Amino acid sequence: xxxxxxxxxxxxxxxxxxxxxxxxxxxxxxxxxxxxxxxxxxxxxxxxxxxxxxxxxxxxxxxxxxxxxxxxxxxxxxxxxxxxxxx
Numbered sequence: 001x002x003x004x005x006x007x008x009x010x011x012x013x014x015x016x017x018x019x020x021x022x023x024x025x026x027x028x029x030x031x032x033x034x035x036x037x038x039x040x041x042x043x044x045x046x047x048x049x050x051x052x053x054x055x056x057x058x059x060x061x062x063x064x065x066x067x068x069x070x071x072x073x074x075x076x077x078x079x080x081x082x083x084x085x086x087x
Contacts, residue, residue, distance in 0.1 A: 002043060005076040007036055014043070014076070036080055045072045 006013040010032055014023040023045075027035075035041050046065035050056070065071040 002074060002076045005041055005078045006081050007032060007078055008081045012041070013081075035078060038078075040075055040077050042075050043073060046070065047072065 002014045002016050004015045006015070010026060010029065011024055012027050012032075012035070016023060044062060046062050047070040048061075048065045048068065050061060062071060
């Protein structure tokens with residue numbers, strides 16, 4: 001479960017309740033701008049390892065994870081954090 005999402009200069013940061021760790025990833029500018037405008041994001045996180053076969057597409061991977069009960073989905077609100085010196 002994601003407790004809060006943050007947008008930080010082209011990166012989405014997901015706080016999922018761990019005391020010391022967060023999940024983060026770089027996102028494309030159009031996605032970042034859309035998420036900032038909406039104020040929330042819808043998430044789908046597949047918990048299985050991604051096959052190393054080079055041929056499994058995202059939809060197939062997510063469907064397989066869902067069938068095994070290993071797909072987390074949800075909606076979280078966002079906060080936008082400004083990097084140092086950009087206020």
